[in-house]
Amino acid sequence: MTRRIVIDPITRLEGHGKIEIRLDSEGQVDRAFFQIPDFKGFEKFCEGRAAEEMPTLTQKICGVCPTAHHIASVKALDALFRVEPTAAAKIIRELMHTAFIYEDHLLHFFYLGGPDLLVGSNDKGFGKNIFGVIGKLGGKIGKKVIEIRKRVRGLNALISGSPLYPVCGLPGGVSKPVSEKERAGIKEIAGDALAFARLCLNIFEEEVLSNREYVDLMHSEAFSLQTYYMGMVDRKNHVSFYDGEVRIVGPDGGLFEQFGAGDYLHHLEERVDTWSYMKTPYLKSIGYHGLCDGKGSGLYRVGPLARLNAAEGMATPLAQQEYERMFDACGGKPVHNTLVYHWARLIEVLFAAERMSEIACHDQLTDPGIRNIPTQTPQEGVGICEAPRGTLIHHYETDENAILKRLNLLVATQNNAGAISLSVEKAARAFIKRGRVSDEILNRIEMAYRAYDPCMACATH
């Protein structure tokens, strides 16, 4: 009789999930299923909707990365209406998107996945959660986390209408300009954000990298997958969140494929399982060969570590330094260990803070010209950007009256579906021997997916 171990529900992530581990007669792990019991059907019920409503409609796919959907959607509308956004609009959109990624990454490090690293197994008396983290790191840092996230989300509320659901995106621009007075506020917040970002890397240094237990995990085979890596890069092949081309590197780090938004269909495909509402994408040119890694498997990964692997560096100096420090510490590019996502994430926090400061000083930020009214008849458009959790693709087809006929969504975490399932199964096999299970072991297995900062509402949309 095969014994089943169920983790229900999985916690400290966005969305629903269940892990079912089946042991064989000797108590070894036969199979581990990472099941997502949640599904809404945006790809159907958005049919018949007005195209211009999509940025505020699709953003409700996910409450933790709505700005990303808003950006990808409004870029899809730019393509659909074949209208070029004004310079000011692009900058405002990038500022909004970068600020959002900054505070959303912090959400993961302090509230969701991070507590596994910050509250060690020997820190008795503290739960592996935000309250435990604040207990352990102290109220001062706790207050700072809360404060900086509140202020950065306040900045986004100022620009886009809401701390969570931006509404200002329009094809060819945005609905509200940034005033000179607001620029001063943005500069100040960006500065404080940068200071806190550096503090986070110090915390990571002191609390995680100096903790033997984790450094071993970060080098252990249990958490390592030799997969392809995909992420958006700018013209200089630096990590880019808002715009650029999608670059894929192989497990050996060599360039595999690179494509613009419109060509995504030639590169990506997805398959369906009966036991989960999450579809599993894979590289089309390689095909799906089961839950396995290596050059021959089509599985690929997205998100912070994948972006840093796929790109050739960071676009800002401080982040570039940390980028080099990380790869040196982990033995060169590409890094395959899933737990290093946490480190890469903090480097992206630093990059975001630096980019916010750059944008705050950009002279066209406060330019009143924030919209080009589209004039072309809409047909089809694809918009891509990097959500905190990975590459996000919106593909719309409309009739000539800009009413949605069909749409296709490939949403961030979903790209990691195969990798997450594989990570969970690999961790289970590594830690569960002869049927012996403990809470600590189960949490180790959960750390295998938490590192990705998964968002299941996105993955199944």
Place this chain on the structure above:
Amino acid sequence: MHGFEPKIILFLCNWCSYEGADAAGRGGKEFPSRNLREIRVMCSGRVDPRFVLEAFRIGADGVLILGCAPGDCHYKTGNIEALKRIPLLERILQQNGIKNDRIRFDFVSAGDGEKFARVTGEMVKLLKRLGPFDHA
């Protein structure tokens, strides 16, 4: 659909179409009164869209709103306000899976029993062709 007897909710305005209905009754006109369920309102403009939606929810196969002819409305423009709601109501019904032929707005003057009979007859014939639709 043989044997199917559609149920129609009729909103009649006190000054014109209700009189038209009475005139048809008094005048011995031929019309499918059995399929009709009349509700009197002071003006066709009083018909709240919720009444129409609720009628379909609880089993009506069709809704007919009859107001005064343009210019004859006892409240001047009540009938025009009612007419202005119809196209939008049709599209909302359509998106809720209800064919927009199942709702109709028309003008029936006070003594016009003949038109009342014709309009209700046409509606019943159309609904018999459409057949019942299950109301979720």
Place this chain on the structure above:
Amino acid sequence: MPDKPKIALYWCSSCGGCEESVIDLSEGLLELAERADIVFWPVALDSRLKDLEALDDGEIDLSLINGAIRLREQARMAQLLRRKSKVIFAHGTCAHLGGIVGLGNFHTVQEILERSFRDVPTVRNLGGILPGGSVEGSERGPKLSPLIDKVMALDQVIDVDCFIPGCPPPPELVGKAVWSVLEGKLPEKGFVFGDGKALCHTCPLLESKPEIIRVKRFKRVHETDWDPGKCFLPQGIICLGPATRGGCGSRCIQANMPCRGCFGPLETMEDHGAGMLSFIASMIDADHEDEIRRITASIPDPGGLFYRYSLPHSILGGGKGTET
């Protein structure tokens, strides 16, 4: 000192936005953790189903459930929480009215599954298998909870005490709701937090709204520009403000975009579409049928716009979607 009141927070068919509205309590969240004992909150704590089942019936003083009911499992969790809780709040528009996922009610479950798992251009699914379906030869994974026929709001599945509207509800509103229970000031059954009046009441642009509005064509936000200092409606742009409960601080209007009705209609107008319909129709500047039809046709998707957040709670609820 009597033990602290127990609070649970759960999400059904949700996006996590309501969780963010709790996290956005910022310092308030720490005070909450002081004042009360959060016994079940999967997004932030390692709370398991068995922990919830282990509690006595009615042991939880207040449960905030967000998200609509789309899967059978979510209905079961709602019923379980109902049994375990003295007070249930529907937290956010999905739980209150069905939310955006409720738009699924314009289609059948089969249509939704087929589109996502068979027809989208990136899917390769030669066998045409669907989640929840069983197929020989493919792995027999764990049982998957199926979708229920129609998305339902929380109070269509369990008895709900009060409602916190908004997508997402502003953190202050969530705080006010939670503290009303902690301080023993639970409002009367069925109370909806937020304003008792429609958004116009607090809208900064109300002064610029004329008493008579007549338009020859409705304009869509992408094809036109507008005066940011003036009410949208006389400029021909549809704003759901007049038919939508206030209490959001006109956050979209402040970003120079029209209201999309996320706080839902007032209790006295139980159908958002009906509430919108008559007032939009009254703006039509025509009295002949074909001119009225021409102007109405300039509204691209009335059903999708008026019922964006409340289709499951509407009178027709999305209908069967079969006849047309």
Place this chain on the structure above:
Amino acid sequence: MPQRIGVYICECGPNIKDAVDMDNLLEDAREHKDVVLVRSFGFLCSPDGKEFLKKDIQAHKLSRVVIAGCSPKENEQTFRDVLKNAGLNPFLLQIANIREQCAWVIQEKSDATEKAGELIRGAINRVRLHEPLEIKTIECCADVLVVGAGVAGISTALAVARKNRKVYLIEKEPCIGGRVAGHEDLYPDMVCASCLIESQLDAILHHNDIEVLTLTEMVEVRGYLGNFMVNVRQKARFVDMEACIGCGACFEVCPVTVPMPFMGGMAGRKAIYIPYSGALPNVALIDGENCLRFQGELCHFCLESCPFGAIRYEETERVRVLKVGAVVVATGFGSFDPQKDVRYGYGKAENIITSLEFEQLVNSNGPTEGKILLTNGRPPRNIAFVHCVGSRTEKFNDYCSGVCCLYTLKHAHQARLQLPEAGICQFHSDLCLPGKDAQRFYRKVLKEDGIEFFRMLRPDTIEIRKGTGSILITHTDTQGELERNEFDMVVLATAMESGVETEGIAGILDVKLGENGFFQEADAGLDPVSTVREGIFMAGCAQGPKDIPSSVAQGHAAAGRIMGKLAPGEPLALEPMVCEIDPEICSGCLVCISLCAFKAIALEDDEPEVSINQAMCRGCGVCAAACPSGAISAGHFSTGAIFSELRGLMG
């Protein structure tokens, strides 16, 4: 306290009894909730039927009544009175129309019974949610607003004003008297116009029940008979009417002369002026367009020169709301503009004038102090009077104004008195001489004054051209021959048309105009002084062309109609089934305001909510169906009651 509903099924003799299965119906009705009594009766509308009903209501202490029988349009009021007499609020009744809309139409007995049952079930469900309504009454306002202070308006005002019936007489000009005040003599007895009207104007100005508002026009009218609210706007006069005695001291010092083009000549007046000498009220006014103060200059000569300190530069336009019971439109007539027809040469040559301009010439208070002069200042040697200018042709006005022939004869007589030697001719195609004294006047003028009459083939077979040093008239005589004559003055008797603002006033009053542009009578034959809207009357040329005695007669007629309808102090029942806005829910979104055809809904000045004026609301409920917040309840047709009836009908 649960409802106690009584259901009564009227047999209506054979009409219902034979068409339906009465026992089945009675039995079904008993099963409904709250129904305590179900009975049938032969003829409920008969006296003993009503008595039976009344006793039942009292005996069984019924709280609601459903009557299944004939159409509510037949006996709803009858049965409401029965409830009232039985001590039950008359609105707690619902009638199921199982005769016209069931028994009389459905042949199959079982079908008829089924439908009757459904209609009764609907009525029971609905009556359960009916609320008692009080028929509120307000003091019917007997005051009257008269628009236009011409001879018709003045007659109405004087006839109707008395102690408890105030009259507001509003006039858009600075002075009252209208056209008649501008005349010299009146046919047929050449009575002096000002002597005739002087006493009346005086009576008006000193009548303590008549308030005269000059420079005033109507802006908005709401309400109905016995209960009108009229917004009127009074332009600023810049002179205090109490203080100014019209001494004219300010005229001399005023530096601005405003040209008054008249007959090509340049009669002028100052920026501060009295329209014509003898004008009443004899008070000056400042012409806002031309006075230097309103062009930014600090001129104040008139202020300094006024011995009575009557000058008020700071005065501004004022809007007042007058509460009246009836409105009388006496806005007079306009004249056909001869320039519209090039054949009359008006404006192309000097000394071609209209009869109104000729009236100013002979007027002793006029610019020429009554002397008939050409533009070059000399008296004319040959005058031609042309009839039917713009009248009796399809092109312009196809009607005959009925007064031009007579006043043209008067003008000819006046000309003869002044110019014994002058050649005076009349060009006409017919002569319209109605009335008992007209023929006598015609023969007198023909005999004594030696007037030459040229008869034309048709009213418009005439050409008036600028000749060499004179005016050439070519006309086609009755034989069809062309004839040419030369004159040095031509007077055109232009048609009477509806005033230029008539359309605007009709819009404000919401009354219809006839095809010829005058106000439409409710009934041309039997009710010539009522418009199509109850409570709005008319008098004088606003209703159509007529002479002065007829205008006066219509003034008195309108006064009579009003006194017949509005007795001061009489209670006026308000519409009981009115709508109400719940201030707790109303968001002030203003949607309902544009829906109310009776302008009964308004935004209170200080509160953000909107409220319905119960006295204006007619209870149509259009606003209740459109309120996006569901904040408006419609009396007797509440949303809840109709929902309940709907569910009852569908079973």
